[in-house]
Amino acid sequence: MVPAMTDTGSFPLFSGSDLICIRGERVVFSGLGFDLHAQQALVLLGPNGSGKSSLLRLMAGLLKPAAGQMRWQGEPLADREAHAGRLHYVGHHDAVKPVLSVIENVLFWARLHDPSTGSAKAEAALERFGLDHLAGMPGQLLSAGQKRRLNLARLLAAPAPLWLLDEPTVALDKASVRVLEETIAEHRAAGGMVVVSTHLDIDLPGAHELHLDEFGAPASWAEGLWV
Amino acid sequence: MKSFVEIVRRDLRLALRQGTDSVMVVTFFVLTVVLFPFGIGPELNILQRVSPGVLWVTALLASMLSLDRLFQTDYEDGALELLTLSPTPLPIIVMAKATAHWLTTGLPLIAAAPLLAVLLNMNSSGFVTLIGAMLLGTPSLSLIGAVGAGLVLGARRGGVLLSLLILPLYIPVLIFGVGAVDAAIHGFSPNAQLLVLAAILLAALPLAPWATSAAIRQAIE
Numbered sequence: 001m002v003p004a005m006t007d008t009g010s011f012p013l014f015s016g017s018d019l020i021c022i023r024g025e026r027v028v029f030s031g032l033g034f035d036l037h038a039q040q041a042l043v044l045l046g047p048n049g050s051g052k053s054s055l056l057r058l059m060a061g062l063l064k065p066a067a068g069q070m071r072w073q074g075e076p077l078a079d080r081e082a083h084a085g086r087l088h089y090v091g092h093h094d095a096v097k098p099v100l101s102v103i104e105n106v107l108f109w110a111r112l113h114d115p116s117t118g119s120a121k122a123e124a125a126l127e128r129f130g131l132d133h134l135a136g137m138p139g140q141l142l143s144a145g146q147k148r149r150l151n152l153a154r155l156l157a158a159p160a161p162l163w164l165l166d167e168p169t170v171a172l173d174k175a176s177v178r179v180l181e182e183t184i185a186e187h188r189a190a191g192g193m194v195v196v197s198t199h200l201d202i203d204l205p206g207a208h209e210l211h212l213d214e215f216g217a218p219a220s221w222a223e224g225l226w227v
Numbered sequence: 228m229k230s231f232v233e234i235v236r237r238d239l240r241l242a243l244r245q246g247t248d249s250v251m252v253v254t255f256f257v258l259t260v261v262l263f264p265f266g267i268g269p270e271l272n273i274l275q276r277v278s279p280g281v282l283w284v285t286a287l288l289a290s291m292l293s294l295d296r297l298f299q300t301d302y303e304d305g306a307l308e309l310l311t312l313s314p315t316p317l318p319i320i321v322m323a324k325a326t327a328h329w330l331t332t333g334l335p336l337i338a339a340a341p342l343l344a345v346l347l348n349m350n351s352s353g354f355v356t357l358i359g360a361m362l363l364g365t366p367s368l369s370l371i372g373a374v375g376a377g378l379v380l381g382a383r384r385g386g387v388l389l390s391l392l393i394l395p396l397y398i399p400v401l402i403f404g405v406g407a408v409d410a411a412i413h414g415f416s417p418n419a420q421l422l423v424l425a426a427i428l429l430a431a432l433p434l435a436p437w438a439t440s441a442a443i444r445q446a447i448e
Contacts, residue, residue, distance in 0.1 A: 062447060062448070081315070089312050093305025093306075093308070094305060095309050097241060097304070099240075100237070100240065108237050109309060111229070111233050112233060112315065
């Protein structure tokens with residue numbers, strides 16, 4: 001259910017309550033709530049179609065909840081741009097432009113997030129994910145795993161407190177998963193928050209779990225009464 | 228503002244490296260205009276009479292050719308989601324993308340137009356006005372076109388749908404664009420028509436990016 005309070009802060013930095021998500025006339029989940037404190041990780045679990053991605057998109061502001069509210073530091077989310085500025089979202093697509101080089105790809109996203117980002121920071125982010133030797137290579141020559149690592153390098157190139165990662169380990173090899181685990185650990189140690197949807201192949205010590213199948217719609221709702 | 232420049236620069240870089248869109252648009256413009264003397268016949272006074280209209284109509288069609296790609300590739304590779312999740316307001320991002328579209332298609336059209344005007348035996352007194360009217364009119368085409376490009380995101384055969392949506396909205400630009408050139412050729416002042424073109428542009432500048440943003444948010448939900 002809702003993760004218990006931790007001793008890192010008295011009230012959560014980012015929280016949601018009574019959230020209902022409707023996709024294509026189907027109630028994906030209802031009555032869902034979450035609390036995220038600084039340094040906390042939240043793992044979203046559930047079978048396919050239980051709404052892990054929808055919840056992440058909801059948290060990012062890409063989707064609007066049909067009902068319920070999300071709050072940042074106790075304030076309702078109103079300013080879309082301000083919220084976008086404090087999060088990084090990694091979705092199913094890697095948004096790698098085939099004709100831009102690796103460094104150009106990561107620099108563009110970093111500068112969009114924080115215009116003062118220098119190329120040194122972007123290079124450091126690439127180095128962390130083992131892409132520094134490919135910096136000048138066009139995106140179209142990258143493998144699926146390298147594209148995913150390039151997407152993840154955005155997380156480090158421009159800092160943001162909230163990371164929303166949708167199946168981040170897809171296509172990654174074991175060594176890269178370990179790098180991602182270390183990166184998340186450092187991010188949390190620095191006060192950041194992480195929400196990850198995954199099939200249990202990533203090790204996040206002390207993470208809270210949110211089982212989305214527990215928030216499925218009651219059977220009576222499945223009959224289309226809601227639209 | 229920095230993000231605006233950053234996005235324009237990225238889209239220009241993408242366009243230059245892929246290279247096909249601008250060349251395709253200008254080639255289409257030239258080929259279609261060249262077809263008219265074959266179709267109508269080589270009588271100089273008829274060509275002279277229709278030249279402003281032919282140039283404007285083909286310019287409209289040409290600028291529409293690359294419109295369906297304005298957001299489509301970003302939509303497919305996930306970049307559009309990330310763009311909407313940037314701290315820069317989405318209308319600014321749309322305006323940056325429309326600017327890049329104009330620089331890669333509108334400007335080459337303007338550069339090619341006087342040459343084609345010579346080909347159609349257009350009276351040389353209309354040349355300056357033709358360029359001026361296109362400078363004012365083609366940015367509106369990119370902006371209005373962006374609304375259509377946002378609306379057809381995710382639709383099958385979006386390119387065809389896009390033309391059906393957008394061409395009617397191009398009519399005012401066409402009327403006053405041709406009107407300005409005609410006025411100049413016949414020795415009248417084209418100022419009134421140019422001012423209307425400027426007014427259309429000024430109205431499109433805030434309204435089109437705003438409408439496009441709403442369409443994009445709808446598409447990525």
